[in-house]
Amino acid sequence: MFENAFNNIDKALRNDEGMATELDYAEQTSWLLFLKYLDDREAERADNAELEGREYRPILDGAYRWQAWAAPKDEHGNFDHNVAKTGDDLIEFVNRELFPYLQTFRNSAPGVDTLEYKIGEIFSEIICKFRSGYALRDAIEIVDTLTFNSQQAKHELSDLYETRIRRMGNAGRNGGEYYTPRPLIRAMIRVTDPKLGETIYDGACGSAGFLCEAYEHLKSDSLSTSEWDTLQRKTFYGQEKKSLAYVIGIMNMILHGIETPAITHANTLNENVLEIQEAQRHDVVLANPPFGGGERKEVQHNFPIKTGETAYLFLQHFIRMLRAGGRGAVVIKNTFLSNTDNASVDLRKELLTTCNLHTVLDCPGGTFQGAGVKTVVLFFDKGAPTQHVWYYQLDPGRSLGKTNPLNDADLAEFVELHPSKAASDKSWTIATDDINPATWDLAVKNPNAPEEAPLRSPEEIIGDMLARDAETARILEEIREML
Structure with a gap:
């Protein structure tokens, strides 16, 4: 049922000329899903309040609630097409009344950790890209068939939403910006092993894949009421700079079961890392920060090691956001391990001297779809x-690609060997005493790999060519003499 609904939503979006990419599909589906989720949640809270004999005041005013403008029903509970707005009237209402109203919640909300504030944030960051009120009407009627009133429904919807995020990541050049392979995330979580009561942070959370998977790792049917409240409100924290990723991250967390996601819409790198206070620090950092970029000088001034490489700034931030004894798992380009520029050398030195870098997971090419760089996990x-x-x-024994992605079985041996740090054909240990303190080079050099034949010098190559030419000439001369 849900899969058919998502497919039909895609068809409705394709019929609108305002939709051009998978990113548009994800964004526009997200705000519709969010408002339907909000309506279901309001109805559930109203029912609970009635059972308890208390008054409930809905978050949204009557005209802006889903059942009023999106899916009005007749007295028999059937969709009332005579009342429902459509065409230009629907687009006009959404753009000129609904979105401006929802944007006001950012200023009127009682606090930044409330659902009201998230409503204001979301609708201040996106626009309605529908140009056809008829395509929007079709999408709305499909979304109205979805329900968020059970954990099973949320689970199925979250799986479908994850598929949409994966497609969106695969469609762009920077696939890892939106989608980190879930098997890799799960392996990172199993190694860091967060516990209930610890806080988990991702300062470049994108679509919130790390936070959602960490939630799946920690949730349990046996949690007490106070433990459940801790899991919901005092465990997962994130920041995201880009508006689209911020909206998708919030929706992804909601679908996974985190009712009021503690994701802040902010540029993490604008924070001076030397001013981070103990109260801001966390027990676990899980992240795949963006790399490349070219951060401005004023941003670089927030960090002791100056560099325009975005990922290097994030790594400095993550080190300082960890409490003493805290654990981190961060994806980064493998060139970080051996680059000879001053920033790379200084950052490797800081990592090795202030932290216990106990594990480096070397990922094969193709791990990240749509991103043509090799990565490691620190x-x-x-x-x-x-x-x-x-x-x-890591060597899955096959080429990774869109039709043959990384899976949990590929990482099973890594997770199994990690506690003992055992040696194998794929694993080895180096001592920091053997690392050159002038370069702090951490390049991946498997001592168990067969040695490659050394490259020959140009002189050797030219000598061999001349020798073959002489041999060929001798043979030709012998043939002529025989004739």
């Missing part, structure tokens, strides 16, 4: 300096 604990680094070279 696992580190804040506090004591590094003594040994355990490397694991």
Whole structure:
């Protein structure tokens, strides 16, 4: 049922000339789903209040509630097409009345950690891209068939939404910006092993994949009321700069079961890392920060190690956002391990001297769809300096691609070997005493791999060519003499 609904939503979106990409599909589906979710939640709260004999005041005023403008019903509970807005009237209402009204919640909300504030944030950051009120009407009527009133429904919807996010990531050049492969995320979570009562942070949360998977890791049917409240309100924290990713991240967390996501719409790199207070720090950092970029000088001034490389600034931020004894798992380009520029060398030194970089997971090419760079995952604990680094070279035994992506089985051996840091054909350990303190080079060099034949010098190559030419000439001369 839900899968057919999502497919039909796509068809409705394709019929609107305002939709051009998978990113548009994800964004426009998100705000419709959010308003339907909000309506279901309001109805549930109203029912609970009635059972308890108390008054309930809805968050949204009557004219702006889903049942009033999107899906009005007749006295028999059937969709009332005679009342429902459509065509230009619907587009006019959404653009000139609904969105401006919802935007006011950012200023009127009682606090930034409330659902009211999230409403204001979301609708201040996106626009309605529908140009056809008839296509929008079709999409609305399909979304109205979805329900958020059970955990099973939310689970199925979250799976479909994840598929949409994956498609969106695959469609763009920077696929990892929106979608980190879930098997890789789950392996990172199993190694860091967050516990209930700890806080988990992603300062570049994108579509919130790390926070959603960490929630799945921690949730349990046996949680007490206070533990459930801790899981919901005092566990997951994130920041995201881009409006689209921010909206999708909130919707993704809601669908997974986190009712009021603590994601802030902000540029993490605008914060001075030297001013981070203990109260802001977290127990676990899980992240795949964007790389490349070219951060401005004023942004670089927020960091002791100056660099325009976005990922290097994020890594400095993550180190300082961890509490003493906290655990981090961060994806970064593999060139970070061996680059010789001053920022790379200084950052490797800081990581090794202020944290225990206990594990480097070397990921194969194709791990990230749509991103043509090789990556590694750095696992580190804040506090004591590094003594040994355990490397694991992930080799699924096949080429990874869109039709053959990374899966949980590919990472099973890594997760199994990690506690013991055992040596194998794919894993080995180096001591920091053996690392050159002039370069702090951490390049992946598997000692178990067969040695490659050394490259020959140009002189050797030219000599061999001349020798073959001479041999050929001799053979031709012998043939002529025989004739």
